[in-house]
Amino acid sequence: DAKTTQPPSMDCAEGRAANLPCNHSTISGNEYVYWYRQIHSQGPQYIIHGLKNNETNEMASLIITEDRKSSTLILPHATLRDTAVYYCIVRDNNAGNMLTFGGGTRLMVKP
């Protein structure tokens, strides 16, 4: 069963920030939140992950709420190349290293 809920699709104007939400209300204390994206016909690309603190890298920022029941992936200046399906994944405690992908959010960046 999917442990995360994401909107199926979102649009964003080129150059603007893209804010992708994810709900994970059943997350437990030792579970990480991972974000991957998949550009058409390519393998999933790692973006960022976090446990409880906000994280930032060269690709994006991850904001996790204090109760850890939701998070937001922020692409600060979206480009056309950021058009992709974005997956928010919470590790399944019983599944070791397995990543369980839900439906993701299809982000369309428009000129």
Place this chain on the structure above:
Amino acid sequence: DAGVTQSPTHLIKTRGQQVTLRCSPKSGHDTVSWYQQALGQGPQFIFQYYEEEERQRGNFPDRFSGHQFPNYSSELNVNALLLGDSALYLCASSLVPWAVARGNTIYFGEGSWLTVV
């Protein structure tokens, strides 16, 4: 630093045939997982190999089998191919089998597109 590499990139097989897909993990990684991604769906976990043994398995039939070699590379074998096996097959590698539990990263290859006709 080479990432995860997979071969072949595309192939077409006939129902009932067998196929072997290959994966070389990212440099320094010793754990390999395989995923199947049908068109329009998210990737589904098939199995994971570590120290040349299958450590975890998803909900896939025994027609799907694998192997890991001493150099950590891996093969995915599918026997008695069905039309429904047509998909993108993804290989993912990590430093340890419990990478996710430790907040480590899992990297994916570009995949092998299998079409069964």
